[in-house]
Amino acid sequence: MAELNTGGKKATPRVDMTPMVDLMFLLVTFFILTTSLSTPQAMDIVKPDKEDKLPENRLELKASKTMTILLGKKDKVAWYMGEAGKSAPTIESVSQIDKAIIANRKTADASGVSGDFVVLVKPTSGSTFSNFVDIMDDLEILKVKVRQIDDENILDNEKQAMKEQGIL
Amino acid sequence: MPRAKVKRTSTVTDMTAMCDVAALLLTFFILTATAKQPEPLAVQTPSSTYEFKVPAENNAILTIGQGKVFLDIAGNKVKGRTLELMGEQYGVKFTPQELERFSVISTFGVPFGDIKKFIGMSSEERMKKGTQNGIPTDSVDNQLNSWVLNARKANAEVNSVQMRVSIKADGKEEYPVIKKIIDVLQKQKVNKFLLVTNAEAKQK
Numbered sequence: 445m446a447e448l449n450t451g452g453k454k455a456t457p458r459v460d461m462t463p464m465v466d467l468m469f470l471l472v473t474f475f476i477l478t479t480s481l482s483t484p485q486a487m488d489i490v491k492p493d494k495e496d497k498l499p500e501n502r503l504e505l506k507a508s509k510t511m512t513i514l515l516g517k518k519d520k521v522a523w524y525m526g527e528a529g530k531s532a533p534t535i536e537s538v539s540q541i542d543k544a545i546i547a548n549r550k551t552a553d554a555s556g557v558s559g560d561f562v563v564l565v566k567p568t569s570g571s572t573f574s575n576f577v578d579i580m581d582d583l584e585i586l587k588v589k590v591r592q593i594d595d596e597n598i599l600d601n602e603k604q605a606m607k608e609q610g611i612l
Numbered sequence: 613m614p615r616a617k618v619k620r621t622s623t624v625t626d627m628t629a630m631c632d633v634a635a636l637l638l639t640f641f642i643l644t645a646t647a648k649q650p651e652p653l654a655v656q657t658p659s660s661t662y663e664f665k666v667p668a669e670n671n672a673i674l675t676i677g678q679g680k681v682f683l684d685i686a687g688n689k690v691k692g693r694t695l696e697l698m699g700e701q702y703g704v705k706f707t708p709q710e711l712e713r714f715s716v717i718s719t720f721g722v723p724f725g726d727i728k729k730f731i732g733m734s735s736e737e738r739m740k741k742g743t744q745n746g747i748p749t750d751s752v753d754n755q756l757n758s759w760v761l762n763a764r765k766a767n768a769e770v771n772s773v774q775m776r777v778s779i780k781a782d783g784k785e786e787y788p789v790i791k792k793i794i795d796v797l798q799k800q801k802v803n804k805f806l807l808v809t810n811a812e813a814k815q816k
């Protein structure tokens with residue numbers, strides 16, 4: 445039998461690596477993107493101590509510089525300035541609250557009363573966790589330094605006002 | 613004079629070196645990437661613009677969703693020690709094998725009475741629906757309170773640093789559910805929390 449003639453020419457041992465390199469870089473890109481994007485972020489939250497009721501730890505709030513935000517159902521909030529019951533709360537959606545905070549801070553700063561602008565956040569039973577995070581995030585973005593979370597003392601007239609608006 | 617010969621270079625480049633580099637990078641990223649642990653309770657965290665990474669150490673993550681609460685304690689040593697302390701409190705003895713097995717389980721949510729059975733399960737059995745129904749938080753037998761307290765003790769022993777508590781809750785979860793868990797923590801005088809959120813681009 446005749447020997448198989450391969451043509452006498454030696455085949456080059458070279459392999460085209462281009463597709464392999466393409467695939468490699470695709471995988472590399474994938475891993476780079478997935479590793480850096482999956483790290484979760486965290487938000488620092490401090491709640492008032494429940495046991496600590498010492499009078500020296502009490503913070504005096506100025507009515508004209510205090511804004512109370514009540515978180516209610518259906519992604520709605522009710523906010524008012526000063527003391528509860530004196531003025532009817534304004535109902536707004538969570539995404540619009542930052543404008544109200546800016547406006548209120550402006551009038552509070554212009555009032556000439558000493559002290560910081562304070563925001564009290566009161567999440568009620570109808571609100572969701574994401575509403576709460578959104579509000580805290582807004583306060584951080586707007587650099588409201590003094591903010592308090594209060595989910596214990598939701599006053600009766602606050603509840604009443606929210607019920608009337610159907611957000612509690 | 614003879615003319616200078618113009619050398620024709622071939623257009624085929626040798627890709628071997630490039631391939632090597634790509635393979636090296638790929639290996640590096642595969643090895644450094646932390647495999648996503650299968651979670652018994654999937655939650656959709658809300659997003660925020662905060663830029664603070666969830667600490668990988670000295671941290672306990674409470675996952676809240678569908679009214680249930682699950683716990684994950686960072687650090688295998690701390691986790692093992694926590695189980696030991698829990699055993700002391702409830703009068704249950706654990707073998708070193710059980711402690712070791714438990715220390716590699718990430719997020720869990722079973723009542724303490726079932727923990728031995730839970731440790732004995734394979735990881736597929738653990739992920740089965742209905743196996744993990746959350747850590748009991750009712751006031752009669754508040755096991756979450758004991759878990760967090762013992763985890764804090766264990767962390768202080770092992771790493772001699774205070775442990776932080778993170779809350780990873782579903783965005784749609786109602787606030788009272790979150791409040792119930794936070795109240796448990798506040799009873800232990802833990803007043804600072806980390807809320808786990810997704811990164812969101814800052815609007816300027």
